[in-house]
Structures are given as structure tokens and as C-alpha cells.
Amino acid sequence: MPNEIRDQPEAVYVMCNKSNRVLYTGVTSDLLARVFEHRWQRDPDAFTSRHRVTELVNFELTGSITAAIERERQIKAGSRVKKVALIEAANPEWRDLAAEW
Numbered sequence: 001m002p003n004e005i006r007d008q009p010e011a012v013y014v015m016c017n018k019s020n021r022v023l024y025t026g027v028t029s030d031l032l033a034r035v036f037e038h039r040w041q042r043d044p045d046a047f048t049s050r051h052r053v054t055e056l057v058n059f060e061l062t063g064s065i066t067a068a069i070e071r072e073r074q075i076k077a078g079s080r081v082k083k084v085a086l087i088e089a090a091n092p093e094w095r096d097l098a099a100e101w
Contacts (some may be wrong), residue, residue: 004089007071012071013059014087020094022051023083029065035098056098058087 011031015024017036024047028034035056041049048054062068075083087094 001039010062010065010068011059012062012099014057014075015053016055016057016081016094017052020057022053023080024048025052025072025075025083027065027068029068030101031055031059031061032098035101046059052074053098055094057091057094059097 009030010028012025012027013034015026015030015035016022024038026034038048039054041052043046043049050058060068060071062071075086078086
């Protein structure tokens, strides 16, 4: 796991399912734990569990949880096209960024 995630855990993140058809944007104060909660489908009734959203494809570390929430609102307000552009700007291959954590 990269050191910057441990040092600055507040983050806004985008996850998708294996086919990249479903996108989920969230905010957390512990990115590592949150990604694993999605992967392990802790809540079987949750949107991410029902749609098998398990791949971390984008994240931005922020200085505070307030900044992360504001950025989450910006991302969620955008269209799917804007979300795809955001992902592809940093991760054009849609790699699972947490695959090696």
C-alpha cells in the first residue's frame, strides 16, 4: 500500500464492476478499509454488493474529510462521460488500483 494513503487517508474514490458498466463514487477517512468492505460485500443489500462493484479505478487524497465530501459532490454531479474522462485521465487502462494492496 502506498505510504501517502496511510499518511493522508481522507479520500474520494470511484469504483466499478468488472465490466466497467457500473460506477460508484464514495468518500472515506480510511480508503484501504473501505475498498476491502466493498470487495468483501459486507452489506449484501448495499448498491455496491448488488452490482458487484469491487474495482478501485480512481481516487484522490484530500487534506480533510470536508474537502473529500465536496469533491465527491462535484464528481457525482457530473455526467457519466465526465466520470469516465476523470478515470481515463489518470488510469486509461481502468486497472484496479488496489489490486496489490
